[in-house]
């Protein structure tokens with residue numbers, strides 16, 4: 466069943482706001498500021514997702530050169546948002562006149578397989594949610610700007626498929642069927658093994674302990690140690706709030722795992738399912754929501 470335009474708008478807003486709230490909740494768990502759960506500022510995950518959305522809106526679709534320039538300019542404007550070492554090294558090399566693609570390839574042996582391509586993918590997944598083949602091409606191109614290792618790209622792809630499936634979903638969540646569909650799209654052994662582990666977790670009468678989830682799925686900065694963990698947090702829960710709370714509870718790279726679970730859960734449950742108190746604490750909430758609605762308008766051919 467096709468998703469109605471109004472519901473689609475809510476899902477776009479939910480996914481982008483969900484990214485920002487999961488990110489800020491994870492960052493807030495580090496900071497522990499009395500009286501608030503969200504960090505006062507979101508981090509690189511949201512900042513780069515905003516860059517992706519801005520570029521998609523401006524160019525009415527994916528333009529890799531424009532997207533890369535948007536990344537560079539946004540990082541230059543706010544370099545204090547907790548960026549990992551990789552992207553800034555690529556951006557600086559570009560400003561020195563070097564070929565950024567070569568820098569991205571040589572940054573780590575075989576390229577980066579960090580979760581940096583996955584964490585920012587929600588706007589692409591919303592925009593191309595109705596065509597998984599188009600989405601695959603878009604995500605591969607956008608990932609390679611900074612993350613060229615196949616496992617970094619596949620992590621971004623699985624996160625994008627999860628968000629796209631959540632956008633396309635109507636009706637109640639069937640976590641098991643959701644992960645089985647993702648498994649049918651996974652290629653590398655490590656992702657297939659972890660998605661199979663999630664299916665095992667979801668099939669048990671009692672849920673695994675946090676420690677077991679972290680041991681089997683991971684909570685690190687590598688895409689394969691965080692994307693499956695975010696997918697688990699979404700599929701093992703039944704609300705936006707439960708999903709992001711669980712994602713952050715695994716520790717480790719909490720802002721990114723929170724951002725990814727928030728992107729999927731926000732796309733599934735929609736903007737109205739996000740607790741008002743979190744929206745009230747979120748930095749630049751109105752701007753992020755307007756941007757998501759602009760993305761929806763472009764998608765709908767409204768401007």
Ligand SMILES: [Mg+2]
Pocket residue numbers: 508509510547720721
């Ligand atoms: Mg971050």
